Amino acid sequence: MRVAIAIDSLAGGGAEKVMLTLANEFTEMGHEPHFLVMTDDVAFDIPESLPVHVCFEKKDKDFNRFWNLAPAVAKLTNKIKQIESSVGKFDLFLSNLDKTNRLMTKTQVSPMFVVVHASVEEELSRHAKLGPFAFLKKLWAKKALNGHHLVTVSQGIADEIKRTKRIVPASIQCIYNPFGFDDITALSQQTPEGIPDSDYLIHIGRYVKQKRHDVLFQAIAQMESQIPVVLLCHNPKKALKAAKKYGVEQRVIIPGFQPNPFPWIANAKALVLSSDFEGLPTVLIESLACGTPVVSTNCPHGPSEILTGELTRFLVPRRDPKALATKLDEVLVSPPSLVDVDILAKVTAVRIAQEYLALVK
Template identity: 60%
Template sequence: MPKRRIAIVIDSLAGGGAEKVMLTLANELVKQGHEPHLLVLFDHCEHHIENNIPVHFCFDKKKDKHLGSFWNTKRDARRLDCWIEALEQDIGKFELFISNLDKTNLLLSHSKVSPLYFVVHSSIEEPLKRTKKLGPIAYFKMLRAKMALNGKHLITVSEGIKEEIERVGRIVPASITTIYNPFEIEKIKQQSLEEVTGLPAGDFLIHVGRFAKPKRHDVLFKAIKQMEHDLPIVLLCNNAKKARKIAKKHGVLDRIILPGFQQNPYPWIKAAKLMVLSSDYEGLPTVLIESLVCNTPVVSTDCEHGPKEILTGDLAQFLVPRRDPQRLALKIDEALNHYPEIKQIDLLEKVDAHQVCLSYLDLIRQK
C-alpha cells in the first residue's frame, strides 16, 4: 500500500480516552509506513507523543477561548480551513481527515476539507439528557455540537452507539460504520510488567477515569462503603481534590489512594485485584479491555454502550445495573471471592491496532 498522509484533528491532547485512542491509531499508522499528523486546536498535552508523529497546534487557548461560539462558528471554521491549507502547502495534501470531540466536530462540520469522517466516541443521547438539567444555554450548546454530525460520515467506536443513532433518529448521517478503538495489545502486556513506584503493598481495587459526573464516583464510593471486603481503591483520575471531597462525604476517604495521573497505568491495573467501572454511559470503555489484557478481573455497570460488547460469555454475569450501589457492592464481593478464568476475549481481534488501522485506511479507498 502506498504511504498515506492522514490528519487526526482533535480539541486537545488532554488525558482523556479519545485522545489516547487517537494517539494509539497514530502510532499504528506509523508502524504500517504511513504519515499521520495530529492537528490539535489547543496546546494542552498530558500524553507522551512519539517523536515520529508530527503535532500541529492551531489556536491560542487564551486568545481563542470562545472558539466555535454561536456567532463565530463559520468564521472560526474558515480560520481552521486556512490554517490547514497553509499546512498542506508546507507538507503536502492529506488523504483523510478524522475529526474527534465536540469543538473540533463543530468547526469541521462547516469545513471544506475532504474526505472527512467524524468519530463518535460516546453516547449522544445520555450527555444531552444530563445537560438538559443544567439549563437551556448548556443544553443548546451541546445540542449544536451533536447536530453538527447530521448528514456527515460517522464512525462509531461501538455497535451500541451506532444502534442508538439509528434508533433515535435525531441525527441522520450520510454514512455510519463501526470501527472499534485500537489497542496495542502486546505493548500493553509489556508495559504492565514495568516497575513503578507507589504501588500499594497489599490487595487493592482500581478505578481509572477522569473525575466527572458520568463516571459516577458517588455510586462507586457508596458501593465501597457497603462491601464485605475492606480493600482500598486506587483512583487514577485528574482531580484529586474533588475526589477526596466526595469520598469524605460518603465516608470512604480512608479507603482511597490517589497517586495522580500515570503515564503508564498498566502496572497499576495488572497489580489490582479488580477493576471497577461505575459509569452511567461510555462509548467503548478502554479500561475494561486493558484490564482483561492485563488479566485483571472486571466488574462494570451495564451501560447502554460498550461494556456488554466486552464482557461476554462467563464474564457477562459481572455486568451490574447502573446507579445501583448495593448491587455493585455485591458483585464486587462476588468477583473477589471467585472470578472465571479470563480466556480469549472475542472482541480482542476486532480491537487489535493493526486491524483497526486497516479499517481506517479502507476509508481512503472508498472515496
C-alpha cells in the same frame, strides 16, 4: 497514506488516547499521521516522529466563541491549507470531540469522517440537567454531524443514532477502538513508585459526573471486603472530598493521573467501572488485556459488547451501589477465567487501523 486526526487537545482523555494508539499504528504500517490539535494542551508522551500542529492559541476568542463560528472556521481552514502546502495533501481526515467537530464539519475538507466516542442521547440528557443553555450548546454540537460520514466506537452508539434519528448522517459504521497489546504488556511490567504492596481494586476515570464516583463510593461502603480502592483521576482533591462525604476516605488511595496506568491495572485484583454512559470503555479492554478481571455497570454503550460469555455475570445495573458492591465482593472470591476473551481479537491495533484506512475508497 497521509492522515489528519483533528481533536480538541491531547490533554489526557480516552478519545485522545485512542487516537494516539491509532496514529502509532499508522506509523508502524508506513503511513503518515498528523495531529491537528485545536489547543496546545498535552498530557501524553508524544513520539517525536508524530507531527502535532496546534491550530489555535489557548486564549483565542474566536475558537471559544459559541455563536459565530465563521472566524474560527476560516482560521482552521487556512491552517489546514498551510499544513498541506508544507507536507502534502491529506488522504483522510478524522474529526474527534464536539468543539473540533463543530469546526471541522464546516471546513469542507474531504474525505472526512467524524468519530463518535460516546452516547449522544446520554450526553444530551446530562446537559439537559445543567439547564437550557447547556443543553442547546450540546444539541447544536450534535446537529453539526448531520449529513456527514460517522464512525462510532461501539455498535450500541450506531444503533442509538439510527433508532433516534436525531442525527441523520451521510453514512454510519462501527469501528472499535484500537489497542496495542504488545505495548500494554511491556508497559504493565514496569514498576513505578506508589503501587500498593497489598491487594487493591482500581478505578480509572476523570472526576466528572459521567463516571459516577458517588456510586462507586457508596458501593465501597457497602462491600463486605475492606480492600482499598486505587483511584487514578485528574482531580485528586475533589475525589477525596467526595470520598469523605460517603465515609470511605480511609478506603481509597488517590495518586492522581498516571501516564502509565498499566502496572497499576495489572497488579489490581479487579478493575471497576461505575459510569452512567460510555462509548467503548477503553479501561475495560485494557484491564482484560492485563489479565485483570472487571466489574462494570451495564451502561450505554460498550460494556455489554466487551463483557460477553462468562464475563456477563460482572455486568450490573447502573446507579445501583448495592449490586456493584455485591459483584465486587464476588469477583474477589470467584474471579472469571480470562483465557480467550472474545473482544481482544476484535480490537488489535493493526486490524482497527486497516478498517480506518479502508474508509478511503
